[in-house]
Amino acid sequence: MSRRPAQRVGIAPSPLVRRLILGIIGAIFAIPILSMIEFTLRKGLAGGYTLSHWTGLFDPANAAQYQVLYVGLVNSLILAVVTVAIVLLVLLPTMVLVQLKFPALRRVLEFICIIPITVPAIVLVVGLAPVYSVVASIFGSSVWTLSFAYGITVLPYAYRTIQSNLGAIDVNTLSEAARSLGAGWGSVFWRVLIPNLRRGILAASFISVAVVLGEFTIASLLSRQNLQTAILLMSQSDPYVAVIIALLALLFVFLLLLIIGRFGAVTGSTSGSKHTKRSERAKKETPS
Numbered sequence: 001m002s003r004r005p006a007q008r009v010g011i012a013p014s015p016l017v018r019r020l021i022l023g024i025i026g027a028i029f030a031i032p033i034l035s036m037i038e039f040t041l042r043k044g045l046a047g048g049y050t051l052s053h054w055t056g057l058f059d060p061a062n063a064a065q066y067q068v069l070y071v072g073l074v075n076s077l078i079l080a081v082v083t084v085a086i087v088l089l090v091l092l093p094t095m096v097l098v099q100l101k102f103p104a105l106r107r108v109l110e111f112i113c114i115i116p117i118t119v120p121a122i123v124l125v126v127g128l129a130p131v132y133s134v135v136a137s138i139f140g141s142s143v144w145t146l147s148f149a150y151g152i153t154v155l156p157y158a159y160r161t162i163q164s165n166l167g168a169i170d171v172n173t174l175s176e177a178a179r180s181l182g183a184g185w186g187s188v189f190w191r192v193l194i195p196n197l198r199r200g201i202l203a204a205s206f207i208s209v210a211v212v213l214g215e216f217t218i219a220s221l222l223s224r225q226n227l228q229t230a231i232l233l234m235s236q237s238d239p240y241v242a243v244i245i246a247l248l249a250l251l252f253v254f255l256l257l258l259i260i261g262r263f264g265a266v267t268g269s270t271s272g273s274k275h276t277k278r279s280e281r282a283k284k285e286t287p288s
Contacts, residue, residue, distance in 0.1 A: 100172060
């Protein structure tokens with residue numbers, strides 16, 4: 001039976017309207033960014049423009065002045081790595097286990113993972129403050145312990161990206177086929193399921209990194225230093241450098257999102273072409 005083509009509901013906007021909408025949205029995002037770039041090029045009260053603020057940031061002679069930024073950046077990178085490890089070592093196996101063995105708990109897991117996005121960060125910190133007094137007594141007050149809170153914060157985003165990839169493949173059939181060929185559960189997970197979930201894993205990792213690099217409230221209220229708190233401290237002594245670091249962080253997150261979109265598009269087109277080739281091959285092999 002031939003499938004009916006998908007029908008569009010409503011009236012599609014004209015090319016002029018689409019360009020107008022994209023132009024307005026682009027201006028909303030571009031105007032603040034361009035204003036930040038223009039601000040970093042100012043000489044100050046004397047007027048005119050200069051590149052000295054940009055070049056001074058990378059001058060070794062100013063390393064001591066910008067030490068707080070370097071410390072905050074290193075701390076944020078450590079937090080990003082530990083948070084991604086928590087997502088991949090705790091959330092991913094749990095989702096696969098629920099998908100294979102306990103499908104009735106899928107809604108419960110989804111509800112638990114979505115809860116953090118509904119709770120404001122300030123409320124979350126109020127609940128985490130007494131917990132972190134216990135965490136500090138066990139693991140110390142190092143900055144990496146903040147990744148426990150960040151692991152909760154990124155749960156909704158990581159769950160959605162992994163679940164979309166998990167729902168696109170037949171996990172049960174793949175695992176049963178591998179088990180019937182004598183593979184253990186470890187081999188099924190690492191050699192069968194993980195390669196098929198690569199797109200969701202990468203997307204969840206990149207989004208987690210972006211969320212960690214942009215988080216301020218939890219780190220500030222729990223008295224931990226990360227990139228955003230360092231930018232706030234630097235803005236009190238050198239606002240130009242603080243804005244430059246904010247621009248570089250925005251650029252880095254934008255590149256991460258581009259990589260996610262590009263990787264998803266390439267993977268989708270590749271899988272679609274493979275499916276088309278298999279269908280054509282099956283038609284040729286079918287006797288008329």
